[in-house]
Amino acid sequence: MMQCTDIHDRFLFRLISKKAFLYTEMVTTGAIIHGKCLEQLNFNREIEHPVAVQLGGSDPTDLAICSKICSSLGYDEINLNIGCPSERVQKGSFGACLMQDPELVKDCIVAMQEATSIPITIKCRIGVNDRDDINFLNEFVAKILNPSLKTIIVHARVAILTGLTPRQNRQIPPLKYENVYQLKHEFPGLEVVINGGIKDVDDSLEHLNKVDGVMLGRSPYDNPMIVSNVDSKIFNEIDLGKDRQTVLREYLQYCLHQLDQGHPLSRTLKHIFGLNRGLKNAKSFRKLILETIQKNNLEVTQEDLISMV
Numbered sequence: 281m282m283q284c285t286d287i288h289d290r291f292l293f294r295l296i297s298k299k300a301f302l303y304t305e306m307v308t309t310g311a312i313i314h315g316k317c318l319e320q321l322n323f324n325r326e327i328e329h330p331v332a333v334q335l336g337g338s339d340p341t342d343l344a345i346c347s348k349i350c351s352s353l354g355y356d357e358i359n360l361n362i363g364c365p366s367e368r369v370q371k372g373s374f375g376a377c378l379m380q381d382p383e384l385v386k387d388c389i390v391a392m393q394e395a396t397s398i399p400i401t402i403k404c405r406i407g408v409n410d411r412d413d414i415n416f417l418n419e420f421v422a423k424i425l426n427p428s429l430k431t432i433i434v435h436a437r438v439a440i441l442t443g444l445t446p447r448q449n450r451q452i453p454p455l456k457y458e459n460v461y462q463l464k465h466e467f468p469g470l471e472v473v474i475n476g477g478i479k480d481v482d483d484s485l486e487h488l489n490k491v492d493g494v495m496l497g498r499s500p501y502d503n504p505m506i507v508s509n510v511d512s513k514i515f516n517e518i519d520l521g522k523d524r525q526t527v528l529r530e531y532l533q534y535c536l537h538q539l540d541q542g543h544p545l546s547r548t549l550k551h552i553f554g555l556n557r558g559l560k561n562a563k564s565f566r567k568l569i570l571e572t573i574q575k576n577n578l579e580v581t582q583e584d585l586i587s588m589v
C-alpha cells in the first residue's frame with residue numbers, strides 16, 4: 281500500500297508475525313529505470329522474507345528489466361498491479377485500466393516470467409466500470425493465463441475509471457466476493473487470493489473455505505496486532521506471542537537505530553498510530569507521537585509511549 285507498507289512498516293509487521301506474506305508499495309517501472317526509487321526497493325534481507333515487490337507498468341520490456349532487478353535483489357515474488365484506478369496511473373496506461381487489454385497483460389506477464397525464475401503474480405479487480413459480472417473476470421483470466429502464472433490476487437470490487445478518487449474506489453463499489461469464489465470454481469488449479477474488506481484472521485478463515493489465500497490491507501495497517509495469531513491460525517505454527525508493549529519497545533529501538541542511520545522519525549513513527557487501537561488514550565498517544573516527531577526526542581518519550589499501549 282502506497283505510503284504505508286514501506287520497509288519500516290514491514291519491519292513492524294515482522295515483529296508480530298513471521299509467516300504473513302508481506303508486499304511492498306507499488307513501485308513503477310519508470311521510477312526504477314530512472315533510478316528514482318532505489319531506496320524504496322530496499323528490504324531487510326535477514327528478517328523480511330517472505331516478501332513480494334509490486335510493480336506498476338505496462339511496457340513488457342520495462343517490466344522485464346525491472347523484474348530482473350527485483351529478482352536479483354532477492355524478492356520472493358513479483359506482483360503486477362492491474363487494480364489501481366488512480367488518474368495518474370491511468371495516464372501512465374497501467375493499473376486497473378489494463379483489465380481492458382488482456383492481450384497486453386498477457387505479454388507483460390510472459391516478459392516478466394522470461395526475465396526471472398521467481399513467481400510472477402497479478403493483483404486485479406473483479407472488473408472495470410460497468411463490468412462487475414462473473415463472466416468478465418473469468419474471461420479476463422482465461423485470456424491471460426499461462427502455465428507459469430499460478431497465483432492471482434483479486435480485490436473483490438470493480439474499479440470505476442472515471443469520477444471516483446482512489447479512496448472512493450475502495451469504498452463505493454460493492455464487494456462481490458461471489459465473483460472471486462466463482463473464479464476459483466472455474467479455475468480450480470489456479471491459486472486464488474481474495475482481497476477487500478477482510479477484517480481479521482477469523483474473517484480470513486471463512487474465506488479460506490472457498491479460496492486459497494487472503495490479502496488484508498487497511499485493517500492490519502490500522503491495527504497491526506490483528507496479525508499476532510496469523511502464524512498459529514493460518515500456518516499452524518507457534519505465534520511469536522509478543523504483547524503490544526514488547527512489539528512497541530522493539531520497534532522504537534529500531535526507530536532509534538534508523539534515526540542514527542539518517543531515517544527521520546516522521547518516516548518510522550507514522551506506522552505506530554494503530555498500535556493502541558481500541559484503547560482509551562488514542563488521542564494522547566497520537567499527540568505524543570506527533571510531538572516526538574516534531575521535537576525529535578524519542579529517547580525522552582519512548583517509555584511514555586510504551587506505557588500507553
Ligand SMILES: Cc1cc2nc3c(=O)[nH]c(=O)nc-3n(C[C@H](O)[C@H](O)[C@H](O)COP(=O)(O)O)c2cc1C
Pocket residue numbers: 281282283284304305306334361363364403435450475476477478495496497498499
Ligand atoms: C493508502 C492505500 C494505498 C494503497 N496502495 C496500493 C498499492 O500500492 N498497490 C495495490 O495493489 N493496492 C493498494 N491499495 C489497495 C489495497 O491493497 C487493497 O486492495 C484495498 O485497500 C482493499 O483491501 P482492504 O479492504 O483489505 O484494505 C492501497 C490502499 C490504501 C488504503
